[in-house]
Amino acid sequence: MRLRSWTTLFLMTLAQVAWGQTTTNPKLVNAEATAPGPSVNSYTVLGATSEQEALVRAQIRIMQPDVCPLRVLFVPHWKYVDTARIFHLHVPAGYTSAMFTHLPSRSVFIDSDRYVSDDSLGYWVAHELGHLAANSASESDADKAAREYRKRLKDARKPGVH
Ligand SMILES: [Zn+2]
Numbered sequence: 001m002r003l004r005s006w007t008t009l010f011l012m013t014l015a016q017v018a019w020g021q022t023t024t025n026p027k028l029v030n031a032e033a034t035a036p037g038p039s040v041n042s043y044t045v046l047g048a049t050s051e052q053e054a055l056v057r058a059q060i061r062i063m064q065p066d067v068c069p070l071r072v073l074f075v076p077h078w079k080y081v082d083t084a085r086i087f088h089l090h091v092p093a094g095y096t097s098a099m100f101t102h103l104p105s106r107s108v109f110i111d112s113d114r115y116v117s118d119d120s121l122g123y124w125v126a127h128e129l130g131h132l133a134a135n136s137a138s139e140s141d142a143d144k145a146a147r148e149y150r151k152r153l154k155d156a157r158k159p160g161v162h
Contacts (some may be wrong), residue, residue, distance in 0.1 A: 047074040059122040063149035065129040070106040077113035101131045
């Protein structure tokens with residue numbers, strides 16, 4: 001029995017590695033991602049321009065989230081909508097419609113056709129990090145956790161304060 005559970009663990013780890021390599025195959029996204037310990041730069045950013053990647057990494061570094069995403073995926077609008085549908089996620093109109101988080105895989109999806117400015121990117125990334133920190137799909141839990149992250153972003157923008 002013990003051997004069996006180790007085998008399962010091993011297979012799960014393999015699935016996770018395989019997912020990391022095939023990047024956006026949503027079929028494998030359910031592999032449980034439970035890497036312990038926040039490590040601010042150990043996540044993957046996919047599909048972003050180099051400017052977008054630098055920006056999102058800088059913003060996450062400033063926010064020092066309690067739980068980091070494992071991957072941040074910038075996807076075109078059609079793929080964003082499609083992915084949300086595959087995950088059976090309801091993306092509220094307007095509100096968080098430029099990004100969403102898939103909690104089991106700690107993946108943040110960003111609609112690269114929708115986000116409008118660097119400031120709004122940070123604002124909504126804070127919300128998604130809030131979902132991860134609270135480990136909750138609730139919008140109010142996410143916003144509560146996001147408050148501190150947004151404050152850190154704001155402080156970092158003040159001249160002379162670092
Ligand atoms: Zn949300």
